[in-house]
Amino acid sequence: MSDRRNFIKKATLGTLGIGSLYRAQDSNAAPINFEKAGARKEVKKPLIISTWNHGLPANKEALQHLSKGKPPLDAIVAGVGIAEADPKERSVGYGGFPDREGKVTLDACIMDHRSNCGSVSFLQGIKHPIAVAQKVLLETPHVMLAGAGALKFALSQGFKEENLLTAETEKDWKKWLKASKYKPVINTENHDTISMLILDEDGNLSGGCTTSGAAWKMHGRVGDSPIIGAGLFLDNDVGAAAATGLGEAVIRTAGSAMVVELMRQGKTPDEACKEIVERIYNKHKDHKDMEYLQVGFIAVNKAGIHGGYSLRNGFNYAVYDKDAGHRMEDAAFKMSWE
Numbered sequence: 001m002s003d004r005r006n007f008i009k010k011a012t013l014g015t016l017g018i019g020s021l022y023r024a025q026d027s028n029a030a031p032i033n034f035e036k037a038g039a040r041k042e043v044k045k046p047l048i049i050s051t052w053n054h055g056l057p058a059n060k061e062a063l064q065h066l067s068k069g070k071p072p073l074d075a076i077v078a079g080v081g082i083a084e085a086d087p088k089e090r091s092v093g094y095g096g097f098p099d100r101e102g103k104v105t106l107d108a109c110i111m112d113h114r115s116n117c118g119s120v121s122f123l124q125g126i127k128h129p130i131a132v133a134q135k136v137l138l139e140t141p142h143v144m145l146a147g148a149g150a151l152k153f154a155l156s157q158g159f160k161e162e163n164l165l166t167a168e169t170e171k172d173w174k175k176w177l178k179a180s181k182y183k184p185v186i187n188t189e190n191h192d193t194i195s196m197l198i199l200d201e202d203g204n205l206s207g208g209c210t211t212s213g214a215a216w217k218m219h220g221r222v223g224d225s226p227i228i229g230a231g232l233f234l235d236n237d238v239g240a241a242a243a244t245g246l247g248e249a250v251i252r253t254a255g256s257a258m259v260v261e262l263m264r265q266g267k268t269p270d271e272a273c274k275e276i277v278e279r280i281y282n283k284h285k286d287h288k289d290m291e292y293l294q295v296g297f298i299a300v301n302k303a304g305i306h307g308g309y310s311l312r313n314g315f316n317y318a319v320y321d322k323d324a325g326h327r328m329e330d331a332a333f334k335m336s337w338e
């Protein structure tokens, strides 16, 4: 084992007093596959990328909307809306894991190429928070509405209030209550927050993300996903980025905004995602959150090149471009779970 690996392992175990939870690797141990990534040339637009396996049906749906000439924001709302409505997706919308009081509380945001943003946080009872976020963008002078105010606004826009706690998630919550131990689990069966980025045929960027947040969180907790600059950011002159993983870590580092800034400085999307993950690691390596910390970023630049990188293995994302069609890509990562 290299000195560096020994150091990281010792430092982490010393601080956390935990067993061998992960294998810290030299960052060179899981390099970006530049042969593959470098082969990433500018693709024929539109380019659509979305986090995790549920990104694939989302991208397909979004593409259908784009093909019909619908605006990219409508494509995002329709695309990620599939995951929001699916009760089997336990990390987004209807059927999402609740907080420790058994309440499903949702966060979402959306952003267009003119830097118009809409966001909702701590929203309850509405299956499609991304659609409410779009309405905040279109119909209000504000960027973010939260909690009861967001619900009131949604109802005024014709959204229907419904119970989002399915029998299945209620059962899981009751099981969790027995021990009531909070430990965020990122990547429930290879899906989590869904974030989508689009570079459309006109070369304009847009993005959205939606989540039920960390399972068993405190009532009132809001993660990175509805926060412009943390869970999602884009600058139409440069590129777009979105996050998944432990929201607290992404907020602490203004993750997505920083990825975009690095692309502005000339980094490729892969390099920019990797550098911010490294930064998050460095800020958290002695932090209590390190035990379960996972973060992943996806990014696209104006030229039509995409990328992604995660702290730990297991993060994948769906990609569509006009040349190569739909596929899943495994993100390069810094270290393995153990």
Ligand code: ASP
Pocket: 186, 187, 192, 193, 211, 212, 213, 214, 222, 223, 224, 225, 243, 244, 245, 246, 247, 248
């Ligand atoms: N980022 C989300 C949050 O912290 C959850 C996730 O992506 O796993 O709320």
